[in-house]
Amino acid sequence: MTDDRLAHMAAEARQTLAAMAPDSEERRRAHQILVRQERGLRNTPGGYWVVAADPQAAHHALTGTEPATDIQRAALLTDGAARPVTTFHTTDWNGLLDLLTHHGPRATIHTIRETEHSDPHLNRRPRSKQHDDATIAHLHLHL
Known part of the structure; x- marks a missing residue:
């Protein structure tokens, strides 16, 4: 079992980043967008959960x-x-x-x-x- 929720978050931003030229200003901006999108989805319903940021996130762990x-x-x-x-x-x-x-x-x-x-x-x-x-x-x- 794996929790792959983060891998599915901000997928479009991640794909855009991958297509950018290395070390370009556009790539730096795309990276900032990815980071902002991921942070905006952290510890939110429909997002992904990080216990270090909020111990209540443990209630959203995948179990089996x-x-x-x-x-x-x-x-x-x-x-x-x-x-x-x-x-x-x-x-x-x-x-x-x-x-x-x-x-x-x-x-x-x-x-x-x-x-x-x-x-x-x-x-x-x-x-x-x-x-x-x-x-x-x-x-x-x-x-």
């Missing part, structure tokens, strides 16, 4: 259950730690779990930081900010 017998591995990720799938599109969820299983959270976060640093002006991978918090809890059951 899975039978324990169906789970061999899982991860709890902040949005910054999910970036390889949701923002960078360098892997899918299984690939991210493979990376965690074989290399661990520290190496995974290091890879995320390298990817962020390789695109300091947010040109190749449009996003609202260069860096985001990245926290990972990884579960791998050896059955």
Whole structure:
């Protein structure tokens, strides 16, 4: 299960940003529009929820259950730690779990930081900010 509400917010602004020439004034303005739109949707009905900004946002969390017998591995990720799938599109969820299983959270976060640093002006991978918090809890059951 993943909370991908933010990925669907301000989609048009994100697409416009992606089409802009790198380091152009138009791109800087488009980035500002994206940031304003995302902030305007934060912690609002129909938007996305950030607990750090408002603890009441926890009441809007997506929840679910899975039978324990169906789970061999899982991860709890902040949005910054999910970036390889949701923002960078360098892997899918299984690939991210493979990376965690074989290399661990520290190496995974290091890879995320390298990817962020390789695109300091947010040109190749449009996003609202260069860096985001990245926290990972990884579960791998050896059955």
